Amino acid sequence: MSGGDRTTLATPAAKVGMYRWRVCAMLLAATTINYVDRQVLGVLAPFLQDEIGWSEMQYGAIVTAFQAAYAIGLLCAGAIIDRLGTKAGYAIAICVWSIAAMSHSLAASVVGFMLARFLLGLGEAGNFPAAIKTVAEWFPRRERAFATGIFNSGSNIGAIVAPLLVPVIAVTWGWQAAFLFTGALSVTWLAVWLLTYRTPEQQPALSAAELAHIRSDPPEPSAKVPWRRILRHRQAWAFVAAKFITDPIWWFFLFWLPKFLNAEYGLTLLALGLPLVAIFVLADVGSILGGWLAGRFLRLGWSVNRARKGAMLVCALCVVPIVFAAQADNLWLAVALIGLATAGHQGWSANVFTLTSDMFPRHAVASVVGIGGFAGAVGGMMIATFIGWLLQTTGSYLPVFLMAGSAYLVALLIVHLLAPQLAPARLDDDAA
Structure with a gap:
């Protein structure tokens, strides 16, 4: 049939x-x-x-x-x-x-x-x-x-x-x-x-x-929006900036945390498992709570702009204490600080991705996400080279944690300056 x-x-x-x-x-x-x-x-x-x-x-x-x-x-x-x-x-x-x-x-x-x-x-x-x-x-x-x-x-x-x-x-x-x-x-x-x-x-x-x-849905618009039209809008650059500044921090968590835990606390290969699991479980919790928090603010009657940025601010503040992780005397204190930061990142990420649907029509969202993902990967490439040089020359993770602790607040400021009201981008006007 x-x-x-x-x-x-x-x-x-x-x-x-x-x-x-x-x-x-x-x-x-x-x-x-x-x-x-x-x-x-x-x-x-x-x-x-x-x-x-x-x-x-x-x-x-x-x-x-x-x-x-x-x-x-x-x-x-x-x-x-x-x-x-x-x-x-x-x-x-x-x-x-x-x-x-x-x-x-x-x-x-x-x-x-x-x-x-x-x-x-x-x-x-x-x-x-x-x-x-x-x-x-x-x-x-x-x-x-x-x-x-x-x-x-x-x-x-x-x-x-x-x-x-x-x-x-x-x-x-x-x-x-x-x-x-x-x-x-x-x-x-x-x-x-x-x-x-x-x-x-x-x-x-x-x-x-x-x-x-x-x-069961009515037909969806399928016309592809060229990048040059998208990049004319400050809203697109707000998303690109957020990804470029904060995605590299997540890449640092993925690729350098085992090295940090080994170097600072002498963890063996088998001993790495439990601390890393604890950190990424907290990240999973943060992903859920970050999205829930913005929805909660909306249910309280906040505007989309205030609710989204309010949730992003809370998530950004969760990352700030990571600046103390590099000098924590206790392994599990460091794990707690890093876990809080990974939770903040994932909650932040959930809201940043939602910015695209806040500001762009559905048929342009995938393109905007692709541009932002490219920017985040380029940022990750740059930070990988920088961290390698930094550890080679100083042996200290402190500058990296200082950078991580401030990155989200800087990114939120730039997002607010570029999209102060999260106003929808008028792509149709460009085509006229």
């Missing part, structure tokens, strides 16, 4: 099925694997640095290679996935990052790790564009935010799973096995995706009622 036939058989009284949530579970699994794969190097970094003998600046260069490729990938992935479709586009992205993840096991030099990280960045950049497009294909608009929130939680799950899984594998079978194992997870996901994924109209397991539910 064709997809069109199934649509006509649907009735208002028919029970809507749940198959679309299976697809969402696949996206959650892919995003979790994506973050596990990128986190392996960060968890193993203190010990690989001793074994292979790279310097702080060389480790910074390795991280920079990933960030540069990720930035390039964000510019290209969306167009490739739009052209090839979600099934083929997602498959290519995860195939590239699977090969890249496993290729780390063959690296024996700084150049080898840089090449592996560059390839990993190119592949992993395709995850979010492909997942968001899949959500658009499988969910009506009223369910998309929830579905996106579910699969996006995989970023925090991956950051929690990696420090639990990777040290055990590395200690038992060697560090190369950690890269091979996580790469194998990606290959397993790829096989399931290729065997089971179809568009809703082509999926025989989908009921007529659920297909009608998925296609």
Whole structure:
């Protein structure tokens, strides 16, 4: 029976099925694997640095290679996935990052790790564009935010799973096995995706009622808005600035926290797990509370501008105490301060992403997010090089924590100056 036939058989009284949530579970699994794969190097970094003998600046260069490729990938992935479709586009992205993840096991030099990280960045950049497009294909608009929130939680799950899984594998079978194992997870996901994924109209397991539910929205505008039109507006630059200034702090948390905990508190590979899990669990809590707080302010009668920026201010203030983490005498005090900061970042990020829908029409949101994601990756590339040089020359994490503690307040000030009322950008006027 064709997809069109199934649509006509649907009735208002028919029970809507749940198959679309299976697809969402696949996206959650892919995003979790994506973050596990990128986190392996960060968890193993203190010990690989001793074994292979790279310097702080060389480790910074390795991280920079990933960030540069990720930035390039964000510019290209969306167009490739739009052209090839979600099934083929997602498959290519995860195939590239699977090969890249496993290729780390063959690296024996700084150049080898840089090449592996560059390839990993190119592949992993395709995850979010492909997942968001899949959500658009499988969910009506009223369910998309929830579905996106579910699969996006995989970023925090991956950051929690990696420090639990990777040290055990590395200690038992060697560090190369950690890269091979996580790469194998990606290959397993790829096989399931290729065997089971179809568009809703082509999926025989989908009921007529659920297909009608998925296609219940009126047609959406599909015209692509050129970047040059978007970048004429101060609202776009507000989002770009927020991402450029604060995304690098998150990249620092992902790639340098294991090294910091090892250097300052002498944690062994196996001992890193619990502190890192505590930090990223707090990050997950912050992501939820940050979004809830803005909604709470709106329910109190605040304007969108005041509610959004009020929530962003609270999140920014949560990051400020991290300036004391570099000199904390107690491990768990440092973990608490860093965990509060990661919670602040994730709450901040939830509200920053929502800025795009506050200020831009739906058909332009993806483009604005892509521009901001590119800016954040470029910022991450710059901070990776800077941190490598800083640690090589001073050996102190204090300047990095000082920068992290102030970055969000600076970013909020710039957002307010560029978009004082969060007024909608009038893109239609540009086309006239």
